Amino acid sequence: EVQLVESGGGLVQPGGSLRLSCAASGFTFSTYPMSWIRQAPGKGREWVSTIAGDGSGPEYGDSVKGRFTISRDNTRNTLYLQMNSLKPEATAVYYCAKVEGRTLLRGGKTEYEYDYWGQGTQVIVSS
Numbered sequence: 001e002v003q004l005v006e007s008g009g010g011l012v013q014p015g016g017s018l019r020l021s022c023a024a025s026g027f028t029f030s031t032y033p034m035s036w037i038r039q040a041p042g043k044g045r046e047w048v049s050t051i052a053g054d055g056s057g058p059e060y061g062d063s064v065k066g067r068f069t070i071s072r073d074n075t076r077n078t079l080y081l082q083m084n085s086l087k088p089e090a091t092a093v094y095y096c097a098k099v100e101g102r103t104l105l106r107g108g109k110t111e112y113e114y115d116y117w118g119q120g121t122q123v124i125v126s127s
Contacts, residue, residue: 002026009121022096030074033099038092
């Protein structure tokens with residue numbers, strides 16, 4: 001059974017940092033790209049970042065580029081998201097997800113499809 005369990009969320013002041021973790025089990029973790037997706041209150045899901053199975057080629061959404069870093073430890077079957085210089089608009093539930101496929105869109109962008117999601121971890125950025 002595939003399981004994805006996020007942790008590390010919480011309340012942080014603007015400008016602060018948090019590191020999210022996603023513990024994976026039930027599949028060969030190193031084989032699959034993994035993503036972080038977030039959903040802010042009252043808004044739709046927003047793709048944050050994706051990393052290849054071997055840890056190469058991290059990709060980021062424009063709103064987090066330069067401040068967030070995705071990484072993975074395949075020996076621990078764990079995905080991470082280091083979030084620095086947090087802004088109030090980063091307040092959201094953050095989900096990790098296992099990538100099932102991808103679609104190349106016009107303009108060179110990629111849309112990912114997911115087959116498994118974690119339960120999410122809440123991040124609140126507020127003073």
